[in-house]
Amino acid sequence: MSNKLPKPEELAQIHWDMPASAWMDTPAVLREGMYCHGVQGKNIEALGMPNPRDWRVEDDDWQLPDDWYNIVMEGLRERLHRFRSLQIFMDICVRCGACADKCHFFIGSGDPKNMPVLRAELLRSVYRHDFTKAGRIMGKMVGARKLTKAVIREWWYYFFQCSECRRCSLFCPYGIDTAEITILGRELLNLLGLNIDWIGAAVAKCHHVGNHIGMEPQTFKESILFLCDDIEEITGVKIEPSFNRKGAEILFVTSSGDFYADPGIFTCMGYLMLFHQLGLDYTWSTYAAEGGNFGFFTSHEVAKLLNAKMYAEAERLGVKFILGGECGHMWRVIHQYMGTMNGPPGFLETPVSPITGTRFDHAASTKAVHICEFTSDLVHQNKIKLDPSRNDHLNVTFHDSCNVARGMGLLEEPRYLIKKTCNHFYEMPEETIRERTFCCGSGAGLHAGEDMELRMRGGFPRANAVRGVRDLHDVNTLACICAIDRAAFPALMDYWAPEVGVMGIHELLGNALVMDGETERSLNLRGEGLPQKPQKDPDVEKSSSSEATPEAEGK
C-alpha cells in the first residue's frame, strides 16, 4: 500500500481551486490511500453494536440494513434533541468561510469537502431537507438534499477524513465545532455498522482485554518489566512497579502507545523512573490499562463504556486519585467527558501531590491529574534533580496536541518541563502552536497504514512548520505529549522533514533525571550514546551530535 504513496514533491502539488460543478452535484470519489478499511463484523459484534457484517469499501454494495434510511433519520432526530451543539451548529452557520483554510486536511488535499464548512454542510444539507420547511419546499436551492446511499458513502469518506482537532472551531465566530459534527456523523454511520476497522478493532480489544492492542494481563506486565530491565541496564537502578495493587494511593493510567511501541516506550520509561525516584505509592492496572479511548472516535456511548473501567478500577483498588500519562484524546475524554459520563467519583479524594503537598483543586471533581501538571509542580518545588545537559545533543521543538490545546488548555506545563529538561528549545511559528496548533494528521483513529496518503496530506501543515525550525535552528527533536503523535509523527517526519526524531516529554525528563544510586549515564533511554560531558563550546558539540540523532523510527 505505502509503495503507492506519491513522492513528497508530487503530493505537494496541491491546488485549492474549486471544481466547476457545485459540490452537491459532485459525487464523492473514494480514493485509495485516503481511507481506512471498513470494520469487520466480529469487531462490531464484540460490543453488541448494530448491523455487524464484513464489508469492503471498494464494493458497490455496502450491505446496508433494509431500513437504513429510517435508522439514520431517527438517529439524527434523536441527536438533535440530545445535543444542543448539533442543533445550534446546524442552524447558525453563515458560511463566512473563516474556517475554510484552517483545516489541515483541506490545506493538504485541496478537496473542497474538507473545508470544515462543507464537511458540516454534508450533514446540514440532509438536516435542511428533513427538518426545515424551507429545505423541504425549496430543496437544492437552499442547500437541502435527500439522504441517499451515495450521501452515506460521502459521509463515511469525509467523516473519516476529519481528526476532530477543533482548529476550525477556534476560528469560527460562533464556535461551530466540526469535531461535534464528525463525532455525531460517525455515530450515525455506526448505527449502520460503518466504522473503520482501525478503530473498531481497537475498541473491541479494549473492551474485552483492557487495551487497544489486545495485550493480555501477563503480557502487559512483561512489557512494563521489560522496560524496567532496560532502565536498570542504562541507570543501574532496579525498578519494581506494582500491578493491580489494592491500597495504592494513585492509579496510573496511560495510553497503550506508551507501553507498546517505539518511541512511546521511552516516554513510559521516563514515567517509571520518575515514580521510582519519588517513591510514589502507585499502581498500574491490567484491567484499566488503556488511557486512550477509541470509543470516542466511534460514539459517545462506546466512549463511556470504555472509560467506565477507569473509575471502576480506581474504586476496586481503593486508590485516592488517578494520574494520567501523556495522551491527547485520552485527556479530552478525561477532562471534558469522564466526570459527566461516569462520575462523580465519590470514592476518590481531591488529588494532593504526596511529594509536594500541592492540592490540585482544578481536578477536585474528576480527581484526575495530568502527568505534566504533576511533574511541573515537582520541578517547580525542586523535588527532583535534573541534568538538562544530558539532552544537549537535542534541539527540541514542541507540538501542542490538538485535544489538550483546544479541549483543555495544557500549554505552559509541557513547555516548562522542556525548558527544565533540555537547553535548546525552539518554538515553531506562532500560527502553528498553542491553541492554533496543527493536527498530526492522524488523530481520531486515522493513523492506520492503508490511509498513508491521507495522513501525509493532513500532516503537511504540521510537518511544514517542523521543517521550518529544522532548517532554521537545526531542530532534530519533535517533542509531544500525545501517544497518537508519537505513533504517527515518525512516518510523517520521514516523509516531509527527515532527520527529526519524535520524543515524549517524559523521555526528555527520564534522560535528565538524576536518580539516587544511579551509575554514571553513558546511554540515553534509547540505548544510544549520550553526548560527551559538557565541553567549553556547546555549539561544536551540537553540530557533531546531531548526526547521532536517531533516525525517525519508521515502521
Add this chain to the structure above:
Amino acid sequence: MGLVYALVLVMGLALTAWIGVQTLGLYYLFGVLIPYTAMLIFFLGILFRLIKWARIPNPFPIPTTGGQQKSLSWIKHARLDNPFTQGEAFLRLLSEIFLFRSLFRNLSSRLETQNPSLTFSSAKWLWLFAIVFHYAFILTVFRHLRFFTNPVPWAVKTAEALDGWLEVGIPEVLISGVVLLLAVTLLMARRLLISKLRYISLLNDYFPLFLLMGIAGTGALMRYVFGIDAAGAKQLAMGLVSFKPVIPGNIGSLFFVHLFLVSTLLAYFPFSKLMHPVGIFLSPTRTMPNNSRAVHHENPWNYPVKFHTYPAYEAEFHEKMTEAGIPLDETAPHLKGKD
C-alpha cells in the same frame, strides 16, 4: 445560481410592494397588516426558536479553549480565552459579541507548491467588514427610533447628530447608512470574488445581503434623492407602535417598498442563518467555562452502559494472572469453590 435567484427574489419583492401601493393602492396591506404580521413572526419566531434551542441540553462541557488553563497557581491562566468561572465565560462571550474576537484571529494561508511550504499572514478583512457592517446596522436601526418615539429621546437625537458629523449635503449625509451599504456590498463582493466562498454560498447567503442592499438602498433614495413625507412616515410608524394604525396622506410608494423589504427581513430572520446573534448565546464551545474537572457537569440523559466488568475480566484471565503474579480479587465470583 443562488445569486441570480436571490437578486430576482429581492427585486420581485420590491416590485410587489411598488405595484401594490402605486397601482393597486393597497396601503393598508403594506403599511399596516404586513408590518404587524412580520413583527409578530419576528418576535414569536425568535422566542420559539430560543425556547427550542434552550430546551436541548448540553450533555457535555465542550468549550473550545484558546489559552492556558487554570491549573497550578504559578502558571498564568488565560482568563478570557480559557474561562474557568461562569463569569469569565460570560466575559468571553461578550468579547465575541461586541468585538468578534474569534474572527479577529483570522489568518490566511499561502501555499507554495514548488519546494512546498505553507505560510500564514494576518487576515483581518473579514473581521473589519463584519464588525463595520454590524455596528452600522445597529446604529441605523437605533436612529430609526426617531420615527417610533415622541418626543425623540436624547440618545437617539445625539446618535443622529453624531452620525451626521460630516455635515455634507442636504439633508446631511448620515454615515451609518452609507457605511452600511458599503459594508454589505463588500461582504457581497467577498462572497463573489473568493472562489472558496462562492463555492459554498447558497441562496440563503445571497438573499439577506440583497435584501439589506435593498433596504439600505431605498432608505438612501428616500432621504437623498426623491425625498418623502417624513412627517407622514413618522405618523404611520407611531400609529403602528401605539396600536392605532393610520395611513397618512401621500408618503410616497418608495417608503412602502422600504417598509415591505424590512418586513420581509423581520419575517425571514427567525427561520434563517440570521439567527446567529441569538444562537451564539447558546453555543456551547463559547459559553461554557472550562472547569469540567473541578465542577461536576450533569448530563440529563446520561444512561448506564454495560461495560466489561473486572470480575468478568478476571474470570477469563485469572490463570494467566496467577501465573504472572498479578494479584487477584478475592471477591471475584469465580474464586468461590476453587482452591
